[in-house]
Amino acid sequence: MTDTADRTVFRTCPLCEATCGLEIEIKDGAVKRIRGDRDDVFSRGFICPKGSTLKHLHEDPDRLRKPLVRRGFDESGAPVFEEVDWAEAYAEADRVLREVRDAHGNEAVGMYLGNPGAHVLGAATHTRHLIKALGAGAVFSASTVDQMPRHVASGYLYGSGGSMPVPDIDRTDLFVCIGANPYASNGSIATAPDFPGRIEAVQARGGRVIVIDPRRSRTAEQADLHLSIKPGTDAVLLAAVVRRLLETGHVGRGHVADFLDGIDALRVAVDSFTADVAAAATGIAAPAIEALADEIGAAASAAVYGRIGTCTVEFGTLTTWLLDAIALLTGNLDEPGGMMFPQPSHERVRAGKAGRPYRVGRRHSRVNNRPEVQGEFPVADLPDEILEPGDGQLKMMVTVAGNPVLSCPDGDRMDEAFAALEAMISVDIYLNETTRHASVILPPPGSLEKSHYDVNFTNLSIRNVANFSPAVFETEMPSEEDILATLALIALGFGPDADPDALHDQVISGLLQAEIETPESPVAGRDLDELVALVDGDTGAERVLDAMLRTGPRGDGFGAVPGGLSLSLLREHPHGIDFGALEPRLPGLLRTPEARIDLFAGPFAADLTRLTGRLAEWSDDSRLRLVGRRHLRSNNSWMHNLPVLVKGKPRCTLQLHPENAADLGLVDGDAAIVRSRVGELTAPVEVTDTVMPGVVSLPHGWGHGKPGARMGVAAEHAGVNSNVLTDPSIIDPLSGNAVLNGIPVEVVPA
Numbered sequence: 001m002t003d004t005a006d007r008t009v010f011r012t013c014p015l016c017e018a019t020c021g022l023e024i025e026i027k028d029g030a031v032k033r034i035r036g037d038r039d040d041v042f043s044r045g046f047i048c049p050k051g052s053t054l055k056h057l058h059e060d061p062d063r064l065r066k067p068l069v070r071r072g073f074d075e076s077g078a079p080v081f082e083e084v085d086w087a088e089a090y091a092e093a094d095r096v097l098r099e100v101r102d103a104h105g106n107e108a109v110g111m112y113l114g115n116p117g118a119h120v121l122g123a124a125t126h127t128r129h130l131i132k133a134l135g136a137g138a139v140f141s142a143s144t145v146d147q148m149p150r151h152v153a154s155g156y157l158y159g160s161g162g163s164m165p166v167p168d169i170d171r172t173d174l175f176v177c178i179g180a181n182p183y184a185s186n187g188s189i190a191t192a193p194d195f196p197g198r199i200e201a202v203q204a205r206g207g208r209v210i211v212i213d214p215r216r217s218r219t220a221e222q223a224d225l226h227l228s229i230k231p232g233t234d235a236v237l238l239a240a241v242v243r244r245l246l247e248t249g250h251v252g253r254g255h256v257a258d259f260l261d262g263i264d265a266l267r268v269a270v271d272s273f274t275a276d277v278a279a280a281a282t283g284i285a286a287p288a289i290e291a292l293a294d295e296i297g298a299a300a301s302a303a304v305y306g307r308i309g310t311c312t313v314e315f316g317t318l319t320t321w322l323l324d325a326i327a328l329l330t331g332n333l334d335e336p337g338g339m340m341f342p343q344p345s346h347e348r349v350r351a352g353k354a355g356r357p358y359r360v361g362r363r364h365s366r367v368n369n370r371p372e373v374q375g376e377f378p379v380a381d382l383p384d385e386i387l388e389p390g391d392g393q394l395k396m397m398v399t400v401a402g403n404p405v406l407s408c409p410d411g412d413r414m415d416e417a418f419a420a421l422e423a424m425i426s427v428d429i430y431l432n433e434t435t436r437h438a439s440v441i442l443p444p445p446g447s448l449e450k451s452h453y454d455v456n457f458t459n460l461s462i463r464n465v466a467n468f469s470p471a472v473f474e475t476e477m478p479s480e481e482d483i484l485a486t487l488a489l490i491a492l493g494f495g496p497d498a499d500p501d502a503l504h505d506q507v508i509s510g511l512l513q514a515e516i517e518t519p520e521s522p523v524a525g526r527d528l529d530e531l532v533a534l535v536d537g538d539t540g541a542e543r544v545l546d547a548m549l550r551t552g553p554r555g556d557g558f559g560a561v562p563g564g565l566s567l568s569l570l571r572e573h574p575h576g577i578d579f580g581a582l583e584p585r586l587p588g589l590l591r592t593p594e595a596r597i598d599l600f601a602g603p604f605a606a607d608l609t610r611l612t613g614r615l616a617e618w619s620d621d622s623r624l625r626l627v628g629r630r631h632l633r634s635n636n637s638w639m640h641n642l643p644v645l646v647k648g649k650p651r652c653t654l655q656l657h658p659e660n661a662a663d664l665g666l667v668d669g670d671a672a673i674v675r676s677r678v679g680e681l682t683a684p685v686e687v688t689d690t691v692m693p694g695v696v697s698l699p700h701g702w703g704h705g706k707p708g709a710r711m712g713v714a715a716e717h718a719g720v721n722s723n724v725l726t727d728p729s730i731i732d733p734l735s736g737n738a739v740l741n742g743i744p745v746e747v748v749p750a
């Protein structure tokens with residue numbers, strides 16, 4: 001491949017969880033056209049408006065191509081950066097890390113991992129090695145503004161935070177969608193290219209779609225039934241559904257019944273959640289709640305799926321647990337048409353391996369004493385960890401692909417905290433509202449300049465598929481994994497000139513040695529040097545991937561399984577390989593001590609009691625509640641620098657219902673002040689009956705244009721940062737997840 005040769009290439013879109021196949025036409029060394037790959041085994045030609053913008057992202061003049069080192073500040077206080085070569089950038093990273101460690105110890109260095117890293121092969125293979133090398137005890141990520149309740153509920157129920165059931169939407173008879181809008185998001189924790197088409201296919205084959213959401217979203221408009229619910233009260237609704245299912249006897253079905261415990265305890269725990277009680281809290285009429293439960297119970301198959309609106313609330317983990325409880329009780333967990341577990345081709349899980357009880361709280365955050373979950377602290381704690389003096393105060397951060405100043409709670413204080421750091425190393429393609437505080441920014445290659453395999457999203461995929469995409473363009477820039485490996489070696493004391501291949505080799509050897517020592521592995525007992533010599537791949541991450549694929553559940557076992565999967569076999573299939581619909585995986589997947597599912601293994605009984613204590617407040621509440629929303633042309637803050645995605649009517653508007661607008665004397669286009677306990681902002685008003693009365697909505701990821709950031713297009717479409725309203729003192733205590741939905745706010749004309 002040369003960069004100037006005209007050609008057509010195929011690759012997986014890395015921009016969201018849907019993983020659509022793209023057909024990219026290259027002419028004169030540039031992208032001429034991008035369209036959906038009609039032969040992709042999974043997406044079959046589907047593409048959304050974001051997919052074709054990989055060209056614009058590749059060509060974005062603001063995307064960093066060289067490292068930046070901060071040289072000081074101008075008179076206005078904005079940081080002044082200088083472009084440097086990689087040797088100088090690594091030397092600076094080495095210098096600032098050593099200075100902070102010498103002055104304050106290793107505990108003064110924290111990490112933040114953003115969402116885009118989840119879509120990058122090199123980040124998936126190497127980030128954990130950087131965390132380990134840094135020895136950073138304080139790790140934060142976008143998971144605690146997004147999905148940590150899903151991990152925690154899975155941890156208690158199935159023994160692993162990584163075992164997440166997804167809706168088998170292609171075979172279900174009833175799709176119930178709570179707090180999600182796949183017509184805009186294309187799905188999350190459910191990788192399903194053309195999610196809208198799959199929803200419509202449910203209806204076309206005679207099935208039903210029910211959406212439960214405070215907003216009449218595009219998905220709700222398509223549904224057979226939309227139930228408007230007060231933000232944050234999903235757990236009450238689901239507890240009432242569970243109660244009704246138990247009362248009507250729609251339980252005990254499916255093969256999970258053979259290893260499911262705790263039904264009687266659940267019956268007692270939800271007894272007070274009658275439909276009338278739930279109606280008062282949720283705003284959904286009692287007969288509708290009973291009808292919902294009856295429809296789920298009677299359906300031949302039902303996939304009851306909850307996403308962001310069910311996770312980013314005070315009872316996020318309880319809500320997620322109740323979603324799974326419904327699937328478990330009705331025989332819809334691990335059964336076709338219900339909620340099922342994918343099996344990615346690189347998976348390390350060995351069937352039948354004993355587990356240990358799921359644990360959180362091995363450590364606690366220094367200032368707020370909140371428990372560690374999945375190795376992380378709540379990102380809502382990050383400003384306090386930086387700003388509050390004392391032993392262990394964070395003085396330095398390493399950020400990878402993130403912009404927490406816009407995406408995390410209490411945005412203004414988050415900004416103040418990053419400004420207070422003594423040093424910061426950022427791995428990022430943009431000089432954004434967060435990385436403007438960095439001492440050194442190390443930009444990885446653009447999306448078209450690196451190879452791709454979805455490590456994370458094949459784990460959430462509604463079919464078992466595998467795709468590999470080679471890099472489209474060559475680049476002089478070091479790969480993501482080279483940057484992360486070099487930082488890891490710097491952290492380990494090998495200095496800025498260390499060769500990243502040394503770490504790649506160590507990772508591959510470690511992975512293969514573990515396989516050699518695993519009796520069930522296809523390479524058990526083989527010689528390490530022999531296997532290492534057989535590993536294929538042009539980059540460090542590709543070599544790690546090849547080792548994972550070949551020792552995975554469909555792997556060729558380095559020759560032991562003829563015709564098995566390898567990187568080279570994937571290369572021969574540019575449209576991917578389809579391994580078919582999901583298959584039941586329980587009880588083999590369980591990592592609970594007895595390989596059984598105990599509905600009450602975790603703190604859920606106590607959390608139901610906490611939920612009961614909130615019922616009166618919700619029933620009497622007349623305050624406006626703020627929720628987020630997603631747009632098809634946006635994902636996170638970093639997509640706002642592409643003109644093609646931000647053109648048209650401003651989208652960062654405060655939506656409110658006509659009744660509330662009339663009460664407040666507001667009309668379309670007015671400016672309104674929105675206040676929460678922690679902050680306030682002014683936003684343009686959009687009056688719409690798509691939000692229910694009592695609910696206002698702002699999208700997330702906006703608020704661009706801070707001094708020193710270098711995202712010119714985003715600055716022209718700045719919008720407001722909804723997270724200045726997010727209260728960091730209120731989180732889901734079981735998971736540490738921030739509460740971004742259902743925030744009580746006051747709205748007044750500006």
Ligand code: SF4
Binds near residue numbers: 014017019050
């Ligand atoms: S739906 Fe997601 S994966 Fe598919 S083209 Fe759009 S951004 Fe890319």
